[in-house]
Amino acid sequence: MGHVTSTPPSTDPARRSQTPLADAGIALGALDGRYRAAVAPLVEHxxxxxxxxxxxxxxxxxxxxxxAVDAVPGARALTEPELARLRAVVQDFGADDVAELAEIERETVHDVKAVEYxxxxxxxxxxxxxxxxxxxxCCTSEDINNLSYxxxxxxxxxxxxxxxxxxxxxxxxAMATELRDVPMLARTHGQPATPTTLGKELAVLAHRLRRxxxxIERAEYLGKLNGATGTYGAHQAAVPGADWVEVSRTFVEQLGLxxxxxxxxxESHDxxxxxxxxVARFNRVLHNLCTxxxxxxxxxxFVQVRGQGTVGSSTMPHKVNPIRFENAEANLEISGALLDVLAQTLVTSRLQRDLTDSSTQRNIGTAFGHSLLAIDNVQRGLFGLDAAPEAMARDLDANWEVLGEAVQSAMRAAGIAGTPGMDEPYERLKELTRGRRVDGAAMREFVAGLGLPDDVAARLTAMTPATYTGLASALVDHLD
Structure with missing residues (x-):
């Protein structure tokens, strides 16, 4: 049997065989294809x-x-026109420059060296x-890259x-404020629970997101410029008389970092x-809002009232699906996963340097893109909603047993204050309410037979599930 040799595939994209779709410039990923408009602002960054x-x-x-700082002997200061000319290279950077850099990089096989040339x-x-x-x-590539990122x-x-x-x-x-007084049956563990208001529940989510x-608003953006191993070795060898630590510090800070x-x-990427x-935590709180x-x-x-021209189902014409929130859930999960990988990978570099961060950081835009797309979807989804108080009222009126908590708590307070006959309040309400539906008449009859003080009995008799919302409405004010 003869010896078979194999040739590794080319790593030059220009030399690979192309499919008709690739030749047409079709985007590989959804962010650069289907969802391009929603994430386009991130391309600039x-x-x-x-x-x-x-x-x-x-x-x-x-x-x-x-x-400017006269760090290198013999290097003259720039004139204002010269400085403007250099900065114009940055300001005017466009598609032709991208193509030129790609051409240079094909020769250098090094992206930062291509920028230098x-x-x-x-x-x-x-x-x-x-x-x-x-x-x-005196720069290493990472001096340029860390500041650029x-x-x-x-x-x-x-x-x-x-x-x-x-x-x-x-x-x-704003929705929380608008809906602050709309009573709603709460559900803990999926079961009917102490009523709240729709506005208060939205306020909880708004408060979590704002935190x-x-x-994120307090985030620091760190940078360094100190050479191949962070020692200013080349700087000291070239110009030992300069205060390179100070030159580096002032430069980084002048960039606003x-x-x-x-x-x-x-730079350690911490x-x-x-x-x-x-950002991943924000995504997860927003995911909670979506669910x-x-x-x-x-x-x-909630009733989906706007955008009724959309198709909810290809076969069921009555449906308007909550697709904005489902789309957002998926994109938040993808973004969170990518951000987690970034956070876990970037804090480690073997000894003084390895290149795992180089490939990892090229996915920062994708991570933020999926988050931004989700934010756009949630905004659109919320805009298309109207609250349906009548539906919430029906659920409240069908669950009078949730007042059991209020009654047994009032019995405890009355017993502590000396009212006789208030023994085992929890157990008595449990016997009345657990595993059965209790209507308003039955609850009022039960309260009337407890022997509560008249003012307490009157307060409980007047109470309904829709009015048993505690301080829910007022709590919305804490958003301010």
Whole structure:
């Protein structure tokens, strides 16, 4: 038998065989296909092109900073027109620049080196030509990358994700205020329980979501610029007289980031793990809102009144399915899973550096994209709802036994105050209510025979399941 050799497949996409769909430029994933419109704002911050633009920005600002602080002997200061020219490279970064960088990277087989050569091209033949060796001066790739990712994620969170999430939470809070006085049968363990109001239950969810947003708003975005192993080794070797720690600190802070003074080759990414865990937690609270609202729809407490032109079922014409909330659930689960992986993976790097974070961080946009898509779906879903107080009233009137808690609690208080005959109140109400339906007449008859003080008996006799909501309405005020 002859010896069979095999050739590994090409890693160059241009050399692989293509299918007709691939040749047509069809998106592989739903975010860049079906749901592109909902997540498009994130492209400006978390796409591959955005990463390269931020790399160019960091390289430009590092060169400008070195010149401004006179850190490298012989390097002159930039003139205002020269600085404007460099920054215009960032501001005007577009599709042609993306293509040019890709072309350079095919030669360098290194994405950050391609950015360095790209910027040097822009400086060649201009008054900046004498400063080309200040580009990427004493930098390791991770010096550029960590700062670029920090700027990208900060922009995506602060300019896109937080405004969308905040608008959603405000929408839930407004619904809570509007529905604060609408009584509703609560369900603990799926069983009829002490009544509440629909507004108060929505307020609980709005409050939970706002707490997570407050944590996300306080997020720190860390950065470093300290060389191949975080020691400023190349910096000290090149210019031992400069205060490189101070040069690094001021540079990072001028980018609007928090300086990390102690790192290996990489910035440790702990801030990313913290942020992604908080966003994942927001996702899970929002998932809880989706499942609760879905259940209220199934109970008839919400009616889907807007968007009636949609098809709920391909065979059942009467149906209007709660698809916005179901779609959101799925996307929140995908986003949460990706954010969990990011948070778990990014906190570890073997010894002074490994490249697991390089591939991992390329999925940040996908994680935020699914979350943003879910937020959009929940907003649309909530907009299409009207509360149905009459359905909630029917359920309340069918469950008078929930007043058993109120009656036995009043009996306890009366007994403590010295009223005779108030023994075993819980057990007596249990005998009356457990495993059976009690109507209003039966409950009033039972109360009348207890021997309660007249004012207590009158209060309980006047009570109905719809009025037994405690302080639910007033609790909504705590959203402020």
């Amino acid at each position: 978390l796409s591959e092109a955005a990463l390269n633009r931020e790399r160019v920005r960091v390289e430009v600002e590092w060169l400008a900073h070195l010149a 790209y910027l040097k091209r822009r400086m060649a033949g201009t008054s900046l030509a004498d400063l080309t060796e200040l580009v990427h001066f 920090a700027l990208m994620v900060r922009g995506a969170v602060q300019q896109v994700w937080l405004p969308a999430a905040g608008q959603l939470v405000d929408q839930v809070a 997570q947003l407050a944590r 928090t300086w990390n003074p102690l790192t290996t080759q990489i 801030w990313q793990a913290e942020l992604y865990s908080d 609760d609202v879905w259940t209220y729809i199934s109970l008839g407490y």
